[in-house]
Amino acid sequence: MGENKNVDLSINFAGISMPNPVTVGSGTFGAGLEFNELFDVSVLGAITTKGVSLEAWAGNESPRIAKATGGMINAIGLQNPGASYMVEEVLPKIKDLNSNIIVNVLGKSQEEYVETIKVLETSDVPCAYEINISCPNVKSGGLSLGTDPKCVQSLVSACKNVTNKPIIAKLTPNVTSITEIALAAKAGGADALTLINTVAAMAIDIKTRRPKLANVCGGLSGPAIKPIAVKAVYDVHKVCDLPIIGIGGITCAQDAIEFILAGASVVSIGSANFTNPFTTLEVIKGLENYCIKNNILKISDLIGAVEV
């Protein structure tokens, strides 16, 4: 016990070689530059960027966030400066980090996703694209695309046609059967899945009798959704052999191990970055300690190892 100090945390995720299985939730980490002022972000397995669309999006009106027990509700509305700005101004600045950069991609239509990836393909910085087909905050896009298996298959397939890089489909939990959507993404040629995006939510100010968010509804994130996310990962892993990025309420290594046991190959830290900006580092360290304590040589041995 405790003798083996050479734990192998590395992972090959859909062809991406990661030093450890820890990344960050899109929209909770910018492109890494702000957090790089606090610690060396290049130690992460990958950096997943804030979502980017073809043209700039203004996002929703304020208030955009509301507190919730065990989490927060957001309706930022995917504000972003557009793909060209990303390629010209942001990606060159993070190139020197020498990290795996997964660029999160948004669209209001299949064509927009495809065109956005085409613009991003002019940069050599992205190592993969995570397509957000699940954000509940865009009235005319995201959610409807992500809830219809036919649309999901077609969208993934169209994205695959314009890049050789891995396509990771980020799915919403706000569906009757997430496994059906996961299998549709696989049929479309997805290389991996991210499970889950935020859970549709609402909060009301009882003094003013008005919604706390200008957008009325938003997406719940944080520890409150962790059990929902663990189950989604477990359900999908049982029926679909695509590698999974597990995300939803992870605040510590113990949470991360739950996701890995359920079937996630990589874990992603989202809103916990707001509570403790060093959560990712603590999770990486904690994973290593868990492996040492339990005599596990390779973290990958734990993937889907839950005994039911």
Next chain:
Amino acid sequence: MKKFDEKVSILLNDKVAKDIYKLEFVCPQISECAKAGQFVEVLVEANPVCMLRVPLCIADVDLDLHSITLYYAVVGESTKQLSQQNIGDGLKVLGPLGNGWQQVPQLENAKNAMIVCGGMGAAAVYLLAHELSKSAQSIDIVCGFATKNKIILKEEFENLALLYENPNIKLHICTDDGSFGFSGYNVVKMNELLQQKTYDSCFVCGPPIMTKIACKQALDHGAKCFASFEKLMACGLGVCLGCVLQTKNGLKRVCADGPVFDAEIIDWENFC
């Protein structure tokens, strides 16, 4: 700009007015580089219910004690828990965050300055008052509070005249209900003062409506005007885009681009 997440030790956490607390703690790294108008994000540990930190402006810095002072009103679960912390208890504090009053280009050039603050906004302008006191000929500090038992920082502001040996640093306390000082809103008192004298600079922090009226009056007067804004925020670092403010130059992040902005660039029509 360097930022730190320090585990701090509480020196003082006292109720100083109705539902308002003064919190002082040792934080060598943050206190070393904190500037007037910047803020910190406070995390009450062992609190899974409230996962978002509390953003609070830095009211004062003590370089000898390596401490900073904050003021907060108990308004929700997080601030209630904060009020129950005792001397010696630990908190995690992230900072210093944002661009404060130091980014105001003519801070040293302000000769006849006015500070207008409302409620907890007083805490955001106290260090600014110190900065201005170093070079300004006169400063009128117009502090508005809802009522007498909500007044904070009165003695501290009053002491500035003595400390900087300048009788033209004057405090004007206003209460909405007339229970102390000038009876009525601080922006009414502000307007009175603007009629009597010419001010070159005005600095504002308070509730949204007050901020809007004060900035408009200052700009109409012909003064340069800067204001510090407050918004619900999550990260405090500029990544979540939860706290954006509509300006004539597009959306700006209160936490990272501000919280202090030139009043000229704010899109006041869509402000509140």
